[in-house]
Amino acid sequence: MEKTNTQKVKLHIRKGDRVRVIAGDDKGKEGTVLEILTSKNRATVEGVNIVTKHTKPSAGKPEGGINKTEASIHISNLQLIDGSGKLTRTGRKANDKGKLQRYSKKTGDFITNGNS
CATH class of the missing domain: 2.30.30.30 (SH3 type barrels.)
Structure with missing residues (x-):
């Protein structure tokens, strides 16, 4: 099984x-x-x-x-x-509300739905 x-x-x-x-x-x-x-x-x-x-x-x-x-x-x-047009790896960290959100490891910016 x-x-x-x-x-x-x-x-x-x-x-x-x-x-x-x-x-x-x-x-x-x-x-x-x-x-x-x-x-x-x-x-x-x-x-x-x-x-x-x-x-x-x-x-x-x-x-x-x-x-x-x-x-x-x-x-x-x-x-x-990412939003700047460059390849990036992603990570997860808490945003200002305490919710885990994806972020760009290259720029450190949060990734919203789609890209930013």
Whole structure:
């Protein structure tokens, strides 16, 4: 019987963040995070890791054809871009209200929803 990890994982990247790919075939490309798959430690990034899917004609889509879509990429291959446009690592520290919030280790500024 497999053990399942029910603990919520904290990742350094969130949906809506601007990121750059630092490893792999799409190294150097930038995009916005569309979706996070916490169970697999993967993220889908706009315009990165484009794959071609061949679809068979069906009743719902009689034309079928070839579709290009974004596939997920591992979180470790992504790095956050802060508000100044530079790559940064993230940490967590308490803000003035005492709530833990992400911050840029390069500039020390807090990262709001998306970037700042």
